[in-house]
Amino acid sequence: MCTAVVVGTGLGAAPPAPRHAFHVVWPGQSIQKAVDAARPGDTVLVAPGIFHESVKVTTPGLTLRGMGRSTVIEPSAKKAANSCAEGGNGICVVGAKDRNLADVTIASLTVVGFARTGVFAMATDRLAVVNVTAARNGVWGIAQERSVRGLIRDNTALANGDAGIFLANTIQDEAGATDTGGTLIDHNRMEGNRVGLTVRRLRNLAVARNRLADNCAALFVVGDENKPKAGALTVSDNYVVRNNRSCPKTARLDALQGVGIVLTGAEDTLVTRNVVRNNVGKSSLSGGIVLFKSFVNVTSDRNRISYNVLGGNYPADLINTDHGTGNTFERNICRASQPAGLC
Template identity: 65%
Template sequence: MKKCHIAYLACTAAVVGAGLGAAPPVPSHKTHVVHPGQSIQKAVDAAKPGDTVLVTAGTYRESVTVTTPGLTLRGVGPSTVIQPSAKKPASTKPSNAKKPASTKPSNAKKPSNAEKPSNAEKPAGSAKAADSCAKAGNGICVEGTKNRRLKDVTIASLKVTGFAKAGVSAVSTDRLTVRNVIASKNGVWGIAQERSLRGVFRWNTARANGDAGLFLANTITAEEGATDTKGAVVDHNRLEDNRIGITVRRLRNLTVERNHVTGNCAGLFVVGDENKPRAGALTVRDNRIERNNKYCPKTARLPFLQGSGIVLTGAEDTLVTRNTIRNNVGTSPLSGGIVLFKSMVGATSERNRISGNTLRGNSPADLVNTDTGKGNTFEGNTCRSSKPAGLC
């Protein structure tokens, strides 16, 4: 009887073990290594969700488009450099060559829909997409669609430089991470994102770009209300020698913290307007913003810029706190340490709270409020001068 009981337990253990063994295997993620002379785009196209494309040290002259969710595109630091193609590829189509006569039989059967490849069979990243990214003047494009955001992509540890538009451009993404990226000498933006949620931008350097070093917006192609980013984070970045260090345009619910912003024409812009919902409901804290005294001429939208620390224009319910803002000096209407200013369409800033900041050596004043909006408060700031008087 005892032997039967032992045999029964052994059988039961075997059945349970077999059941546990039937659990689906954990998918293995692959690392695709790219060496100088090889195509980053080909490796990206070959990658599956969760894979890593590791780009070794060297200079790569191409634009790259990422449309695969969960992909990591990573270099090995500043020695991984992505630049524009040295020259446009020559056309392989003869300009006036006579088309060969068709060899297709006149009664040949056309392929049925079932015989045609479906869109699902096409690679997510394609040479056509990369070409579109390049023609738009961008270096790395991370692209979702209007109806489906691209999720969980990471761009890390590389340098992208010399592109006509943006070094890194992201559209319709969710939980994009950009970290340890150097974006320099690009014609418009260093790193830019629009129509996206929950982005994380951390430990990047954006230097000598034509407009903003870091540009986050709802959209740049239409007039719309502000987008709720669901908690985007801009943290520990260095922005220097750009037109504007950081621009946050028509967005809500994000945090800009612990960045070093210096040597730009303007440090940080929070931009809103009369559209609904209004821009704002965000936090700007613990940043160091100093000597943003470069001169930039006026544009169709803004007067000339020089000596602006933090500017709030057409924003609401924004907390600006514990920032150190020093030696931003200029004579622009937007000059000063922390400036509240009506938007370019006359929308006022309302219910913004400026508290606990340390300001020194800013001109025309440490705190400047030329806005007529209601409910803006200045409290607990360490400063010496304000316009109007009494804000310090």
């Protein structure tokens, strides 16, 4: 049984402060039982060790915190105990159809080896995923769907089957891009994945100060024929180097290798102050920063690519194969572009 410690009491005539408990989970105990016992505002603190289970969070204001990389959550060999496990996920943070789950924090732990996703969130508001290591999961390391005002910071996503970090409006349904209300993807390290980071059919967010290296592709901003388009976001101050692993073609994408930053079917996106070097490949998407006409023939419009430092990318540092309008390339430091004259 986990240990619960209650903190926070009222003093004098002032209204009593909220009473928030710490539920400490030790190896051999159940994280899920502690989460189920917690109330809004409580913290479930998980000690170092290996925990074989999936954890589903549906309580607002809950913090699920480990003690760093040595707190490890892995799949259980037992029959799935909840829908999170049934879906092949490690940690699930799930709101309702008519109400987002607010103010949940997942922090300072490792989620490894799940068939689908390390940390999966749907219908959340102000979810924070901080200092999490998501490694060798079958599809995504950290994924967020139909969520707003999120913070994904200081995480490490390694060797996941698809994207290290994946954000989308909806995964199963066709729909126009949705406004995230200012989601921030900041200071994460994404290495050895098929794609470091995918932002699909979303608007109003920032991707800043991340390191993306040794993936097949570093970063995708993806839209399609639905309205409104993806875009109205910023990609800035990222370090994008040597994303030269080779990944085969899938039903959704051509083969990938040497892919830096790609905008496809996006509008009003600012790509600025990024360092993009030595991304080398022969796929249709290879290159440093690429504007690519989407596979459903939707153009990218009014995007600004400025003040980036590029070099050693092949077939070029800057590539524009799109026929959209209002796209600008200015004050970038680079050597080669397709067509010529973008540097």
